[in-house]
Amino acid sequence: MPRTADAAGSAKPRQRALSGGVGLAEVAAHAGVSEATVSRVINRKYGVSVSTREAVERSMRSLGFAREVRGELVLLLVPDLVNPIFAQLCNAIESELSPHGLRTVLCPVHPGTVQERDYVASLADTGIAGVVFLSSMNTLRNTDPGAREMLESRGIPYVSVNGGFSDAAAPAFSSDDWRAAELAVLHLFDLGHRRIGMCAGPVGNTPADRRVEGFVQVMDRLGLPDPEDFVVRHHYNVEGGRYAAEELIPAGVTAIVAGSDEMALGAVRAIQRRGLSVPGDISVIGYDDSPLLDFTNPPLTTVRQPVDRLAEHTARGIVALIGDRDVPTDEEYLEPELRLRASTGPVRSRGRA
Structure with missing residues (x-):
């Protein structure tokens, strides 16, 4: 000065x-x-x-003082904006923060890489008010903690969405992935399905690991044998769902629970390429409730992430931290919701696998 x-x-x-x-x-x-x-x-x-x-x-x-905008930026570290669910979350968080005079900056990253640290390092001096780890490095085990340590050293608050840091006292707000798997399996079980497979995300991804745990737990509880044998792990995209389904179909599954809507659509493609129908031969259920699912062929049954409530809790947490107010640091789990469409139906015997 x-x-x-x-x-x-x-x-x-x-x-x-x-x-x-x-x-x-x-x-x-x-x-x-x-x-x-x-x-x-x-x-x-x-x-x-x-x-x-x-x-x-x-x-x-x-x-009559109007606060300057400098120092009122909130970084959203997000895997990508190609997946519609992340775009929805970013828009919802921005809408919640805007009335508080906070502006968001979207930072597309590859989770667990130096991109997250580079974004924080390059923008920290511009007046960051806070950071949201939105399904980025907070969802992976054994990642470089550089970005988080830089925030902590500068006293910049942060929150996490869909997975918290086990070694940090910071708020985290997540969709209940165990419950999401349970909702999907119970729906299929009620339709008569007993050979249920799962196209899951990669090992070491927190939401994917939690959904697999939930899947295995509810299958065991229902008395269905060897549920671990019906779990195939792959990437969170259409190709990953297709490859995983191609392993499950010969095993005689009558239903598939997918780790994302994109994986579910990939599974539908694999089923149809074998001359089978959805849901006539194999039912498929996704996760996220991305837009336009009413217009897929068939319209996709899915478990909906509570996007609006995740955004509301995230914004409330970051605003409280910026205002030096105490915020609980235990991870908070929000209830997902089953959305029924046309890709699931009653089981019927398959004469061709």
Whole structure:
């Protein structure tokens, strides 16, 4: 900050002019605090009590001060925007944060790579208010902790979506993946299916591992033998679902639970290429509830991620952290929802596998 000399020749900070010509000293005097405290509130820094922050913000409103946008950016570290579910989550989080004067910056990354650290390093000095790990490095085991450690060293708050950091005291909000698998299997079981397979995401991916656990647990509970033998792990895309289904079909499955809608559509393609029908020969159920599923052939039954509630909880958590308020650090699980369409139906014997 530039410095000037007073009448006695000593140096003192020049008052920073706020909007409308209001200076730090005026806000500080009105709120009964120091100029340094006002500066910390303006820049959303730690070390200010809730009551003091509220007093300063009341003075700002009373004096007609509109907070500058610098320091009000929230980074969304997201795997990609090709998958519609991530685009939905980003839009929903942005809508929740906007009324609080916070703006989002989308940072597409390959989870677990240096991209996440590079985004944080390059943007930290521009005034980041917070960061959301949106199904990025927080979903993987044994990843480079550089991005998270950089945030912690700078006192920048962060939250995680769909998987938390086991060694960090930070909020996490996740769809209940165990429950999602349970909903899918119970629906198929009620339709008479007993040979149920699963196209799951890759090993080491937290949501995928949790869904596999949920699948195996409910299959065991229903008395269905050797559920682990009917789980095939592959990539979260159409090709991954197709390859996984091509392993499950010869095993005589009458239904497939997929780890994502894209995997489910890949499974449908594999089934139809063998001259079989969905759901006549094999039922298929996805996960996410991406847009346009009503228009696939057939329309896809899926387990819906609670996108709106995930966004609401995420925004509430990051806003509270930015405001120096306490937020529970235990991972919170939100209930998914079964969405019935035309890709699942009653079991019937298959004469050709």
